[in-house]
Amino acid sequence: MWGRMAPRPDLALLFPGQGSQKVGMGLALWEASPSARRLFQEADAILGYPLSQLMFYGTQEALTDTANAQPAIFVCSLAYLLVAIEAGLISGRPQLVAGHSLGEYTALVAAGSLEWEEALRLVQIRGKLMAQAAEERPGSMVAVMGLSPAQVEEICQATGAEVANYNSPQQTVVGGPQEAIREASRLAKERGGKAVPLVVSGAFHTSLMDSAAQGLEKALAQVSIKDAVIPIVGNVTAAVLTKAHQIYDELKAQLTSPVRWLQGVKCMEQKGISTFLEVGPGQVITGLVKRCAPHLQAYSLEAQILAGVKT
Structure with a gap:
């Protein structure tokens, strides 16, 4: 993915989680980029239903359903990343990556730790397990x-x-x-x-997700997790992770542990990050970073593409 791109020691890429979904997201990428279009088509085939059509033309209610929202945001964020690299909107290989909750899976693909197809299958399973756990133990x-x-x-x-x-x-x-x-x-x-x-179907990242975490652990055992090429700052630990076993433990614990986003941003700052780029739909993560570290630079790739500005 990163090829011979020169490293940017000041740059971190951030990926959004559930709540950033909106009908129409990704449609401009489908229309403008053959690579993005191919990604959406391959994702539809892997999932076994036309997720892209739901994203582009569905109802907000259907898209907000946890089982749909999670794969939709994951695939759309990856499409943004592909288009940004192709267009030269990311001017160097990031030193670190991170993602908020679901976004951690997108970050792991960018980090080279998960193949995107396996990550998508995990995200689909994760969304279904979380929805089921929310029905079993409402919150x-x-x-x-x-x-x-x-x-x-x-x-x-x-x-x-x-x-x-x-x-x-x-x-x-x-x-x-x-x-x-x-x-x-x-x-x-x-x-x-x-x-x-919050408009959510359950109490995510709490003990009410125990059954989902158990199911996800079984799914993780079937997946090949590799050491990260680009280090990732974990949600659970708010620390830099590079080894496959660390990443496995992170994902296993994530559903029932708090997302330590504030602490993660501070960790990235301590590692020399001064520029954060949110890769995916919306600007939720950009807003959070600005509240965590107002003295640092935070941008939304969606806004960058609309403005035609290179970061």
């Missing part, structure tokens, strides 16, 4: 704004909710059973914060 999630991670952790200890995402210094997502989330929301407001319900 919900809220984004708590205006409180520190430590304050949110105290609320979780008091209510039985669990931290699911450390997104930024002032945004921590919590998940759990409905009653625990209602009480956590009440306490957050009482303590000066704001609790915003």
Whole structure:
């Protein structure tokens, strides 16, 4: 993928997760790039249904379904990466890669640790397992704004909710059973914060995903995970991972562990990263990075392509 591209020690590529989906995403890439079109067509064949048509022309409700949203964002992000490399919009091989939740699988393809076809099959299985786990053990999630991670952790200890995402210094997502989330929301407001319900089908990255994690572990055992050519900063550890066994442990633990995005951005900064490029639909990750490290540069590739600007 990276060929003889010169290294960029200041650059990290970031890949979005669930929540970035929108009807029409990827259509411009399909129309303009033979490589992207071929990727979408091959993905449809692997999945056994026309995901690309759902992405381009389906309903937002169908696309938001966890089983559809995850492979859709994965494939669309890969298409953006292909087009960006072909067009010279990425001017060097990144020092690090990272992805938010689902985006970690896209990052592993960019890192050379997973073949994209195997990663897509894993993502399809992951989405189905998470949807099934959400039906078996219903839960919900809220984004708590205006409180520190430590304050949110105290609320979780008091209510039985669990931290699911450390997104930024002032945004921590919590998940759990409905009653625990209602009480956590009440306490957050009482303590000066704001609790915003998320439109998701379950309490992802909490213990309510235990059955999904067990199923995913079986699927991971059938996949060839290689050492990363480009190091990846993990969600679970917020540390740099390069060895196949580290990556396996990361993916195995990811569904029931919080995404330590804030800590991961700090790790990347410590490794000399000063420019972050979000590769995929939307600008959610770009916004999070700017809140985690406002003194660093963060760009959305989608915006870069629209603006015709080279990074």
